[in-house]
Amino acid sequence: MKKISKNVLLVSSVGLAGSAFAVTNTHPVFAANNASKKTTVANDQAKVKSAQKSVDQTQSKLTQVQNDLNTANKDLAQKETELANAKSTAEAANSKVAAPNKSNDEAQSALKQAQAATDSANSDYQNAVKDSTDKQKDLTDSQNKVTNLEKQLTDGEKNNNDIKQRVTEKNNKISDNQKTLSGLQQEKSESDAKLASAQSDLAEMKQKADSASQALQAAKKDLSSATSTNESLTLPQSYIDYVTGKSTDWDTAKKDLQDVVNNHTYPFTDGDENDTVYNDPAALSESDQKRLDFYVKSLIDSVKSQVGSTSKLTITDGSLEFAKRYTQEYQNSNYVFRKYNAIKSASSIMGLDEYAVTGYDIAANRQVTSRSISIINGYIYNSYEFGTTKMSEIAKAAFDLVTQELANPTDYNNIIKKNGYFSVAVTTQDDKFYVCLLTINPANVPSHFNTNEVVKPSQDELATAVQKSQADSDQANKDIESAQSTFDQAQAENQKLGQEISDLQKKISDGQSSVSSLQKQLTDTAKLQSQIKETKDSLPAKQAALQAANEKVQTTQSKLNDCKTALAAAQKEAANTQSNLDKVKADASSAQQKLQTAQKAYDEAKKNQEKLTASVASLTKKLSYEKKQLAHAKAVLALAQSKKATTKKKSTKKSTKKATTKSTKKKSTKKSTKKTTKKKVAKKVKKAKKVVVASSKFTSLKGSKKAFVGKWKKAKSVSGYQVRYSTASSMKKAKTKSTKTTKLKVSGLKSKKKYYVQLRSYRKLSGKTYYSAWTKAKTVKTR
Numbered sequence: 001m002k003k004i005s006k007n008v009l010l011v012s013s014v015g016l017a018g019s020a021f022a023v024t025n026t027h028p029v030f031a032a033n034n035a036s037k038k039t040t041v042a043n044d045q046a047k048v049k050s051a052q053k054s055v056d057q058t059q060s061k062l063t064q065v066q067n068d069l070n071t072a073n074k075d076l077a078q079k080e081t082e083l084a085n086a087k088s089t090a091e092a093a094n095s096k097v098a099a100p101n102k103s104n105d106e107a108q109s110a111l112k113q114a115q116a117a118t119d120s121a122n123s124d125y126q127n128a129v130k131d132s133t134d135k136q137k138d139l140t141d142s143q144n145k146v147t148n149l150e151k152q153l154t155d156g157e158k159n160n161n162d163i164k165q166r167v168t169e170k171n172n173k174i175s176d177n178q179k180t181l182s183g184l185q186q187e188k189s190e191s192d193a194k195l196a197s198a199q200s201d202l203a204e205m206k207q208k209a210d211s212a213s214q215a216l217q218a219a220k221k222d223l224s225s226a227t228s229t230n231e232s233l234t235l236p237q238s239y240i241d242y243v244t245g246k247s248t249d250w251d252t253a254k255k256d257l258q259d260v261v262n263n264h265t266y267p268f269t270d271g272d273e274n275d276t277v278y279n280d281p282a283a284l285s286e287s288d289q290k291r292l293d294f295y296v297k298s299l300i301d302s303v304k305s306q307v308g309s310t311s312k313l314t315i316t317d318g319s320l321e322f323a324k325r326y327t328q329e330y331q332n333s334n335y336v337f338r339k340y341n342a343i344k345s346a347s348s349i350m351g352l353d354e355y356a357v358t359g360y361d362i363a364a365n366r367q368v369t370s371r372s373i374s375i376i377n378g379y380i381y382n383s384y385e386f387g388t389t390k391m392s393e394i395a396k397a398a399f400d401l402v403t404q405e406l407a408n409p410t411d412y413n414n415i416i417k418k419n420g421y422f423s424v425a426v427t428t429q430d431d432k433f434y435v436c437l438l439t440i441n442p443a444n445v446p447s448h449f450n451t452n453e454v455v456k457p458s459q460d461e462l463a464t465a466v467q468k469s470q471a472d473s474d475q476a477n478k479d480i481e482s483a484q485s486t487f488d489q490a491q492a493e494n495q496k497l498g499q500e501i502s503d504l505q506k507k508i509s510d511g512q513s514s515v516s517s518l519q520k521q522l523t524d525t526a527k528l529q530s531q532i533k534e535t536k537d538s539l540p541a542k543q544a545a546l547q548a549a550n551e552k553v554q555t556t557q558s559k560l561n562d563c564k565t566a567l568a569a570a571q572k573e574a575a576n577t578q579s580n581l582d583k584v585k586a587d588a589s590s591a592q593q594k595l596q597t598a599q600k601a602y603d604e605a606k607k608n609q610e611k612l613t614a615s616v617a618s619l620t621k622k623l624s625y626e627k628k629q630l631a632h633a634k635a636v637l638a639l640a641q642s643k644k645a646t647t648k649k650k651s652t653k654k655s656t657k658k659a660t661t662k663s664t665k666k667k668s669t670k671k672s673t674k675k676t677t678k679k680k681v682a683k684k685v686k687k688a689k690k691v692v693v694a695s696s697k698f699t700s701l702k703g704s705k706k707a708f709v710g711k712w713k714k715a716k717s718v719s720g721y722q723v724r725y726s727t728a729s730s731m732k733k734a735k736t737k738s739t740k741t742t743k744l745k746v747s748g749l750k751s752k753k754k755y756y757v758q759l760r761s762y763r764k765l766s767g768k769t770y771y772s773a774w775t776k777a778k779t780v781k782t783r
Helices: 028-035 041-095 098-228 237-243 250-262 286-307 317-332 338-350 391-406 459-520 525-656 661-688
Strands: 357-365 368-376 379-386 420-429 432-440 698-704 707-712 720-726 735-739 743-746 754-765 768-771 778-781
Touching: 041 525, 098 459, 098 525, 237 250, 237 286, 250 391, 286 317, 286 391, 286 420, 317 338, 317 420, 317 432, 338 357, 338 420, 338 432, 357 391, 391 432, 698 754, 698 778, 707 720, 707 754, 720 743, 735 743
Parallel strands: none
Antiparallel strands: 357 432, 368 379, 420 432, 698 707, 707 743, 720 735, 720 754, 754 768, 754 778
16 A cells, blocks of 8 residues: 555555556545545646646756755865965964064063163152252251241340339239238128128018918918808708608608709809819818818708707817828728728727727719729729819718718618717729718727817907918018018128129239230240250251252262163164064954955855755655655546546446346345445545644733633644633633634633633534644633
8 A cells, every 4th residue: 555645545556457547446545536526537637737847847946956056065165275275374474473472572571671760760860859959948947047036036035024024013903902802801701791690580580471471371261261161951841850750751851852952052162262272182181171070060960950969970189080090091002992991990090999980981083184004914903194173072072972871761860860079081092082971989989089179260269360360460571671671781782892802803813814924925035045056056967968969969860861761772672573563463463354254255155055955955855745746646637537437338338227127126236335335435535534633832821800811822724722721620610712813811710719721722624623632731820
C-alpha cells in the first residue's frame, strides 16, 4: 500500500489490461469517488495539468537558485581570501607600533622629569625671593618700630605727669565726701531705730483693729442669724388630732402635713449674707454648727408644743462634742455601714454606751463638677470633683429630715416623744452629704460627760455685744490713724537720709572709678624703654639674614635657568617621537578599517550563501512533494476514466436481460449486493478520515471584580473556542462559554473566589462539530 494524501486515502497498485486500470468496487478510492458524484474526468484532467505546471515551475526555480548558489560559493571563497590578506596586513601594521610607542613613552618620561626639575627649581627660586622680601620687610618694620617707640616714650612721660596731678585732686575730694558720709550714716542708724519702732506700733494697732473687726462681724452675724434659727412649723389640725389620739385618719393627716411642708418658707434664703458657702459640708465652722443645732431644736420644740408633748431635747457641750467625734469617725471610715460604725467609734472614745445613742439621717446631693472611674486590682473606684455647698442647703436637708420622720406613722414619736441630749452632724460620702440627728439617752451617760446646756443668747444680749464691738472697732481705727501718721513721718525722714547717703556713696564711687580709670591711662615708660632696647639689639641679626637671603635668590635663579634649557630639549624630543608614533598608529588604524570592511563583506557573502543553501533544500523538498501530488492526480484520473467505461458496459448488459424473471431476480440481488458494498466502502472511507482540530492555550488570565478575563493565541482553521470554569479542581459542575474571538470576559461570579479554567477549540465540518482536547486547568481569583 502507498500513502498518497493527507486525508489518508489509500490506493492499491493495479495492473494494466489494454489501456485501462483494473479497479474493484470495494477499493477506497472507488468509494471516495462515489461519495462525490460531482467530480468529473474533466476536473481530474485539470488537476493533473495544474500539478504538472507546479512541478515545472518549482524545477525552474530550483535550477535558478542552484546557479545562484554556485556563484555565491565562488564569491564567498574570494571574500575569505581577501579577509585573510586584510588580517595579515593589520597584524603587520600593529607590530610596527610597538617600537615608536616605546620611544615616545621614554621621551614623555624624560619630559616629565625635566618638567618636575624645572618646577622644583622655580619653587625654590620663588621661595628665596619671598624670603628675601619678608626679611627686608622685617628689617624695615623693626627700624620704624624703634622710631615710634621713642616718640611714645616722650609723649608718655608728659601724659603721666598730668594724670598724677588729677589723681591727687580727686583723692582729696573723695576723702571729704567719706567724712560727710560717716555723719549721715550715724543719723540713718538713729532714723532706722525710730522707723522700726513706729512700724511695730502700727502693726500692733492693725492687729487690734482686725480682731475688733472680726469680733464685730461675728456679733452682727450672731444677731442676724438669731431670727433664722427661730424656726417653727405650724402643724395641720388633722395631724395634731391623729398624734393626740383624737383621730385615726392617718391618710388625711399625712396629706395635710405634706401640704404644709410644701408651702413652708425657710428662714435660710439663697443669697443671704449669712448663707455661708462650704467646699466640704462636713467642715462646718463652730458658729454654723451651733446655728444648725439651734435651728433644728427650735423646729422640733415648735412641733412638741403643738401636740402637747412634755419631752425635751437639750443641746449640751457633751452632745456637741459627740457630733464632732461622730463626723470625724464617719469621714475616716471605709465600712459599708458607716453611720453605725461612726456611732460605735465615737461612743467608745467618749465612754458612752453605743446603744444609748440613736441616729436618724437623710442624704442630699452635692454639686459634682467632674467624675472619673478607675479599676485597681479588679475593684471599681469613683473619683469626684465637687462644687460648693451652701448653709441654706444643709438647713433644708435638716428640715427634710424632721418632716420625713413626722410623715412616717412608726417614726414620728422619734421627734415628738424623744427625751435626751441632742446634736446635729453633717458628713459626706461620694456625691452625697448626710444630715444626722443624734440623741443620747441621759440615763446612760457617764459622770465625766459634759451636760452643761448650750443656750441661745437673747436678742438684747446680742445687740449689746454688737454695740460694744462697734465701739472697740472705732477706737482701734483711730489708734491706727495716729500710728500711721507717726510711721509716715519716720519713713519720710528715713528715706530722705537714705537718698542723701545713696547720692554721696555714688559720688565717692564715681570718684574712685575716675581715679582707677586715670591710673589705667598711665603710660608704662619702663616697658617702652625695654622694647626700644630689645628692638635695636635685633637689627644686626636681621641685616645679616637679609644678605644671606639675597645670595640664595641669585643661586636659585641660576639653577632655574639651567632647568629651563633642559626642559626645552626634552619637549622637542617628545614632539618628534609623538609625531612618529601618530604616523604608525594612523597606518595601523587604516589597516584595521580595511580588515573590518573585509570581515563585513565576508559575513554578508556567508549569509547569502547560507540563505541560498536553505532555498535549494526547501525547493528540493517542495519539488518532491509536488511530484507526488502529480502522481496522485494521474492515478485519480485513470480511476475516473476506468469507472466511466465500466458504467457503459453494465448499462448495455442490463437492457438485454429484461425479458426473463430469472434474470430480473439476479439483477435485483446484484443491485442489493452493490448497495451494501457501497455502504461498507463509505463507512471505511469515513473511518479513514480523521479530523484533527488545532488547539490553543491561554496567554493571559486575570481576575477582576466578580469576574475574570481570558486571552489566548489564534488557532489555525478553527470555527471558535470554548471556555469552561468551576470552583472545583475536578471541574465538577463546570459551566461552559463559547466565543469566536480570542478573548472572553466571564461575569456574575462570586467575589474573592478561586476558579479553575480550561480552553479548547472546535471546528464545524460537513454539518458536524469537532473539538480539540481541553487544556490543563489554570487558576484565577476574582476580586
